[in-house]
Amino acid sequence: MHALDDGISRWRRVADAIRADIASGVIAKQLPPEVELAERHGVNRHTVRRAIAALSTEGLLRAERGRGTFVNAQPPRVIYPIGERVRFRENMMKQSIEPSGRLIGAERVAADARQAALLDVAVGAPLHRLERLAVVDGMPMSRSTSLFSVQRFPDIISAYAETGSITQALQKSGVSDYRRRETRITAERVSPNDVELLQCASDAIVLISNAVDIDMEGNPVQSVRTRFLADRFELSFKPDAD
Amino acid sequence: MHALDDGISRWRRVADAIRADIASGVIAKQLPPEVELAERHGVNRHTVRRAIAALSTEGLLRAERGRGTFVNAQPPRVIYPIGERVRFRENMMKQSIEPSGRLIGAERVAADARQAALLDVAVGAPLHRLERLAVVDGMPMSRSTSLFSVQRFPDIISAYAETGSITQALQKSGVSDYRRRETRITAERVSPNDVELLQCASDAIVLISNAVDIDMEGNPVQSVRTRFLADRFELSFKPDAD
DNA sequence: ACCTATTTGTGCGTATGTATT
DNA sequence: CAATACATACGCACAAATAGG
Numbered sequence: 128m129h130a131l132d133d134g135i136s137r138w139r140r141v142a143d144a145i146r147a148d149i150a151s152g153v154i155a156k157q158l159p160p161e162v163e164l165a166e167r168h169g170v171n172r173h174t175v176r177r178a179i180a181a182l183s184t185e186g187l188l189r190a191e192r193g194r195g196t197f198v199n200a201q202p203p204r205v206i207y208p209i210g211e212r213v214r215f216r217e218n219m220m221k222q223s224i225e226p227s228g229r230l231i232g233a234e235r236v237a238a239d240a241r242q243a244a245l246l247d248v249a250v251g252a253p254l255h256r257l258e259r260l261a262v263v264d265g266m267p268m269s270r271s272t273s274l275f276s277v278q279r280f281p282d283i284i285s286a287y288a289e290t291g292s293i294t295q296a297l298q299k300s301g302v303s304d305y306r307r308r309e310t311r312i313t314a315e316r317v318s319p320n321d322v323e324l325l326q327c328a329s330d331a332i333v334l335i336s337n338a339v340d341i342d343m344e345g346n347p348v349q350s351v352r353t354r355f356l357a358d359r360f361e362l363s364f365k366p367d368a369d
Numbered sequence: 370m371h372a373l374d375d376g377i378s379r380w381r382r383v384a385d386a387i388r389a390d391i392a393s394g395v396i397a398k399q400l401p402p403e404v405e406l407a408e409r410h411g412v413n414r415h416t417v418r419r420a421i422a423a424l425s426t427e428g429l430l431r432a433e434r435g436r437g438t439f440v441n442a443q444p445p446r447v448i449y450p451i452g453e454r455v456r457f458r459e460n461m462m463k464q465s466i467e468p469s470g471r472l473i474g475a476e477r478v479a480a481d482a483r484q485a486a487l488l489d490v491a492v493g494a495p496l497h498r499l500e501r502l503a504v505v506d507g508m509p510m511s512r513s514t515s516l517f518s519v520q521r522f523p524d525i526i527s528a529y530a531e532t533g534s535i536t537q538a539l540q541k542s543g544v545s546d547y548r549r550r551e552t553r554i555t556a557e558r559v560s561p562n563d564v565e566l567l568q569c570a571s572d573a574i575v576l577i578s579n580a581v582d583i584d585m586e587g588n589p590v591q592s593v594r595t596r597f598l599a600d601r602f603e604l605s606f607k608p609d610a611d
Numbered sequence: 612a613c614c615t616a617t618t619t620g621t622g623c624g625t626a627t628g629t630a631t632t
Numbered sequence: 633c634a635a636t637a638c639a640t641a642c643g644c645a646c647a648a649a650t651a652g653g
Contacts, residue, residue: 186558357556378641413642419640432618
């Protein structure tokens with residue numbers, strides 16, 4: 128019978144009670160241990176764990192093995208401008224943030240239909256795939272996967288490895304300047320592959336930006352898919368430019 | 370000892386196995402029952418449930434009590450342009466989609482510091498808050514909250530209620546045209562308040578667009594915060610315009 | 612209309628593993 | 633090393649929704 132006062136399950140009511148305690152300030156930083164919460168609410172420890180799991184999924188709590196369960200403080204999001212001119216380094220330095228890119232890996236792949244259309248190459252044409260991790264103050268901020276035509280940019284990978292900058296690597300390859308043609312944005316849960324690199328929870332949310340850069344003649348230069356941690360970033364679009 | 374082959378927990382390996390089966394097409398639409406999966410993988414039913422819960426959080430699966438657990442079909446996302454000229458109705462009709470807005474509620478509120486700065490009014494100044502739900506083919510697509518200065522637009526609420534269009538309501542209020550000054554985008558889990566209106570899972574992800582519209586003289590007209598379901602939308606930004 | 616089998620959801624008890632203090 | 637606290641895993645029981653006879 129389990130003595131349900133209404134149609135709400137016990138773990139939901141425990142979760143609601145904890146959420147209320149946090150909102151009212153009764154619980155400020157750290158939760159009582161699971162066994163104590165179980166006693167206090169008159170439920171099994173598993174039921175408390177179920178409630179904590181739900182609140183963790185909401186992003187409200189964070190459990191650390193051996194230490195305890197803590198209320199998540201949400202720092203203000205970094206503002207990331209998107210527009211015609213997109214330069215990671217410049218954007219960050221405007222906000223007094225020292226950025227750095229890290230090369231994760233590079234590979235040659237064959238263009239599928241979608242990629243071929245974006246980069247204006249034949250289906251099956253060889254592409255360089257460049258995997259990068261953007262780091263700010265030692266904190267991973269975004270993961271990006273860039274695609275370049277091998278035919279047009281045969282040495283782009285080594286150029287990036289040397290300079291650590293897409294802009295400079297493209298200059299070495301004869302592209303003096305480039306601009307963004309289109310940026311498409313959506314959001315998903317982080318892929319398991321990126322969890323370790325981004326040092327985030329396995330159910331974190333990432334903003335996904337799919338973009339195509341073009342040179343001054345309008346020819347596609349790179350197609351890039353960037354994953355930003357949504358709780359650390361806000362993408363800003365200003366028509367006027369700045 | 371539980372016979373862990375490596376450092377990965379059993380539920381994770383079951384989850385990985387299920388994910389692989391889906392990717393390879395071995396499982397197409399519906400999963401075998403939990404008890405059968407438990408037998409097949411040599412684990413307890415709870416362990417299978419843990420794996421299914423993780424994959425559900427990823428959006429890959431959907432469990433229905435009494436029926437079974439199903440693979441989520443992901444329909445292609447609707448592309449939503451963001452740029453200087455933002456007109457919900459026009460945007461949707463370009464993709465042969467018939468939109469409609471629904472008035473959820475309206476309220477008078479006092480401007481806090483942030484809102485006051487955005488709308489260029491005094492802190493504490495009265496604002497109209499307009500709550501809307503955008504619906505496409507009977508399917509809820511986005512929830513938005515608009516703020517207008519009461520002083521400048523005393524009758525905006527009734528004008529919207531009559532016309533069902535922000536653009537037309539503003540025209541009635543003497544704003545012949547307007548454009549977007551800035552759009553900021555991030556993502557969060559859906560707020561419990563919006564779950565019912567958006568008819569989504571309680572842990573769904575929403576893209577959040579915070580934007581300010583200005584009239585042709587550059588004066589702020591409205592501040593609007595829109596929540597799009599991330600699995601139904603892709604926001605597109607093209608510098609050139611279209 | 613009813614009953615039954617199937618399937619997911621909830622809850623408790625117990626034991627053990629692992630990281631932190 | 634010991635105590636504490638979260639993580640994983642198994643087993644059992646019953647509730648609730650669904651589907652079919």
